[in-house]
Amino acid sequence: MYERIRNMREDKDLTQAQMAAYLSIHQTTYSDYELGNLNIPVSVLDKLADLFGTSIDYLVNRTDVSKPYPR
Template sequence: MNRWRIRDLREDGDYAQKEIAAYLGIDQRTYSNYEIGKRVMPIEHLDALADFYHTSIDYLVGRTDIEKPYPKGKSHESADT
C-alpha cells in the first residue's frame, strides 16, 4: 500500500493530513495509518478522495498512470450484447 499516491497528491495540493481526515470525517491518526499502509482504506474513502483530487481510484492506488478520472454516469455495455 505504500505505492498509493494519496500522500503525494495531498502534499502536491499543500494539504495537511488533518484537513484530509476532516474531509473524510475521520481522525488524523487513522488517515496517517492509511498513508503508511498500516490500515486498509475503505472503498468509500477511496471514492471520496478520487472525487476530491479529480482522479480515479485506480490512479490513487497505483494501478494506472493516467491521472484523468473515468467519465461518470456512462453505462458500459457488456461484450456479450
C-alpha cells in the same frame, strides 16, 4: 498506493488533519492510511478520487493515467 495518495495531498498543500476532517475520520486513522498500516475502505478511496479529480484506479496504482473516468 500510499505514497501516491500522500504526494497528491502534498501537491494540494493539505495537511493530514485537513484530510481527516474532509473524510470525517481521526487524523491518526488518516495517517495510518498513508503509512500503509490500515487498508483504505473503498468509500474513502471514492472521496479521495473526487477530491483529487482522479480515479480510484490511479490512486491504487492500477493505471498511470490520472485523468478521471467519464461518468
